[in-house]
Amino acid sequence: xxxxxLNRVLLVEDDPDILQIVEFALARVKxxxxxxxxxxxxxxxxxxxxxxxxxxxxxxxxxxxxxxTLLELRKNPRLSAIPAVFxxxxxxxxxxxQYRELGALDVIPKPFQxxxxxxxxxxxxxxxxxxxxxx
Amino acid sequence: xxxxxxxxxxxxxxxxxxxxxxxxxxxxxxxTKFARDREPADFEPLxxxxxxxxxxxxxxxxxxxxxxxxxxDRLTQPIVAVxxxxxxxxxxxxxxxxxSQGETPSPS
Numbered sequence: 001x002x003x004x005x006l007n008r009v010l011l012v013e014d015d016p017d018i019l020q021i022v023e024f025a026l027a028r029v030k031x032x033x034x035x036x037x038x039x040x041x042x043x044x045x046x047x048x049x050x051x052x053x054x055x056x057x058x059x060x061x062x063x064x065x066x067x068x069t070l071l072e073l074r075k076n077p078r079l080s081a082i083p084a085v086f087x088x089x090x091x092x093x094x095x096x097x098q099y100r101e102l103g104a105l106d107v108i109p110k111p112f113q114x115x116x117x118x119x120x121x122x123x124x125x126x127x128x129x130x131x132x133x134x135x
Numbered sequence: 136x137x138x139x140x141x142x143x144x145x146x147x148x149x150x151x152x153x154x155x156x157x158x159x160x161x162x163x164x165x166x167t168k169f170a171r172d173r174e175p176a177d178f179e180p181l182x183x184x185x186x187x188x189x190x191x192x193x194x195x196x197x198x199x200x201x202x203x204x205x206x207x208d209r210l211t212q213p214i215v216a217v218x219x220x221x222x223x224x225x226x227x228x229x230x231x232x233x234x235s236q237g238e239t240p241s242p243s
Contacts, residue, residue, distance in 0.1 A: 017154065018190065111190055111201065112194060114144070115144075
């Protein structure tokens with residue numbers, strides 16, 4: 001199976017401490033380019049220009065929260081197919097059901113192990129494309 | 136992980152430790168303001184600072200600081216009880232003091 005490469009990740013996170021450790025964790029992966037932004041509004045604008053392969057999205061954001069941001073992304077035909085993964089501490093069953101309903105690929109619960117983050121993202125990426133091929 | 140990467144990750148932890156007193160100050164300031172004025176608008180910053188610290192401390196491998204912050208986080212949903220909040224805030228302060236005064240976090 002020839003998977004499309006995961007080269008570009010848009011990270012949407014408002015906490016500078018988390019932003020820093022995630023950027024560090026993903027910077028270990030060669031050929032992976034990571035753009036960061038801190039609000040949902042910024043994410044909508046940045047996604048148009050950056051054309052990410054995958055969006056890593058916090059759920060609790062100031063102003064437009066993560067689920068609302070994903071909803072807006074899904075309304076844009078140019079961005080609607082980009083897989084999105086929530087990275088959040090909001091992981092009650094009703095929260096997860098909401099993320100899935102919005103079309104999120106999966107949820108990475110906070111706190112996470114920085115050293116495992118890139119591997120988790122690549123696993124989700126592979127599973128997503130394998131599922132598409134199977135369908 | 137190569138040794139140089141390990142050092143860099145440790146550097147991030149040390150830098151985070153250096154920021155912790157500021158994060159605590161932000162919580163204390165937000166709490167003081169909210170407890171004094173009881174303005175609903177002051178509640179959101181308090182909740183945000185506490186929630187962020189609970190998440191980030193665990194991610195940087197500071198389990199005790201995260202647990203104390205998580206206790207506060209629970210109290211910010213949805214009603215703040217002044218007595219328990221003050222007690223939990225003191226416990227968080229103690230935990231941050233301990234890690235700031237020489238406890239070097241081990242790599243997680």
